[in-house]
Amino acid sequence: MTFSIVARSADGQALGVAVASKFLGVGAAVPAALADVGAVATQSYANLAYRPQALALLGTGVAATETVSALIAGDAGPVDHRQVGVVGPDGLGATFTGKACHDWAGGRSGDGYAIQGNMLAGEAVVADMEEAWLAGDADRPLPYRLLEALRAGDRAGGDRRGRQSAALLVVSKGRGYGGTSDVWADLRIDDHTDPVAELGRLLEMHSLYFESPDPETLLPLTGALADEVAERLTQAGQVGPDLDESLASWAGIENLEMRIVAGKIDPLVLAQLRSTTTAAG
Template sequence: MTFSIVGRCAETGQLGIAISSSSIAVGARCPWLRAGVGAVATQNVTLPALGPQILDLLESGASPSAALDKALGSNGYGQFRQVTVIDSHGATALFTGSEALGLHNAVAGEQCVAAGNLLSDPAVIAAMVAAFEQAGGCLAERLLAAMQAAMAAGGEAGPVHSAALKVVDELVWPVIDLRVDWAEHDPIGELAGLWKAYQPQMQDYITRALDPTQAPSYGVPGDE
C-alpha cells in the first residue's frame, strides 16, 4: 500500500521524506517532520498521531528507538503499524508490526531509512536505500531518486496513486511541501515534475517570507 524513505543531508542538516501509496492523499497522513528535530513516516494502517508524538519525544531528548517504542506502546495496535524515524544527527529507528500488509520490508542505510508494505518484492526497499546513498544533488533530488528506484525495482504489488515530498531546513515551516493527492498514472513522475517547477522559485518564497522588502515580483495582479 505504501513505500517511503526518510533521510538527512549530512552537509546541510536538512531532513526529508518522500512517500507514495495506492491510497489517496498519502502526504496528508503519513510524513511528519520538525526542523532541527527529526522526521517520521507512519504507514501501513496509519495512525497519524504517531508522527507528532515521536517528534515531541525526540525534541525532549529521547533516542529514535526509545521515542518509537514509547509512542507505539502508548497507542496500542502496534502490530498494525509500520514506522520509520530519523533524528537531526542521522540516527534511525524502524518498526514493522506483525500484521503489516502483504510483502513488506524496512532497511536502514547511511543517513536514511526506507520501508514499505504490499510490495511487489522486498528488494524494492533495498533499492531505495542504495539509490539514496549513491545519488548526487540536494536532499530532495536524492529522495526522489530513491522513489524512482523503487518503481524501477517493481514498486507496490498494485498501482500507486499518490505521492509526497517534504523537506525541512532551519525554518519552522517546510521549505518543500509538494503533494500529488491522486493520479491515475505515475504520481511519482508528477511529483518530480512539481519539484522541477518549484525548485527555481523555492528561495524566492523564503525571501518573501523573511524580508518582504526584498520580495521578487512575479508580474501578477497586485504583485508590485
C-alpha cells in the same frame, strides 16, 4: 500499501520524507517533519498520532530507535499492522514493521535514514531505495536525493496494487519561502496515474519559483544583454524608471521574484523571459 524514506541531509541541516502509495492523498497522512528535530513516516493502518508524538520525543533528545520503541509501546491499537520510520537530527534512523503487515513488508535503516514499505511488489523495492540513497550525491539538495530514492522504489514495482499518490516534505531552518518558514518543500500528488513522475515535475517547478539563484551563474545586466532584456520587458508591457524595477515587476507577475538580484539576471529568468515574449510576439 505504501513505501517511504525518511532521511537527513549529509550536513544535518535538512530533514525530510518522500512517500508513494496506492492510496488517495498519501501526503495528508504519512509524513511529518520539524526542522532541527526530525522526520517521521507512519503507514500501514497508520496511527497519525505517531507524527506529533515522534517529533515531541525527538525534540527532547530521544534517539530515533528509542522513539520508535516508545511509539509502539504506547500504542493501544493494532500494532502488528503498523509501520513507521523515524530519523533525528543525528545518529541512526529507525524503522518498525508489524508482523501482520501485508506482504511484502519490511524496512531498512542506517546512519541518517530509514526506508520502509508494505504490500510491495517485493523486497527489491526497499533494497533499491536504500541503494539509490547510499549511492546518491551527498551534496545534492535533500529534496532531490529523497526523490531519487522514491523513484528507485517505484521502478522496482512499488505498491503491488498500483500507483495513486505521492508526497515530499523537507524542512530546514529558514529555507522556506522568503526565509520566513522552515518548510523547504511540501509537495503532494493526491490522485494521479504516475504520481512519482508528477512529483518530480513539481519539484523542478518548485526549485524554479521558490529557490534563490546560484550566485555563480548570474549574468551582468550590461551591454547587449541589458538591451535585449529591456526590449523584451517592453514587449511584455513592463516599462519602469529603470531596468531593475521593470524586471522585478515582470518577475513578480511570473512568480519569479525569488530569483531577482539587482544589476544581474538569473539564466533561468532570462530563459523564461525569452520564452514568454517569443510566444507573445
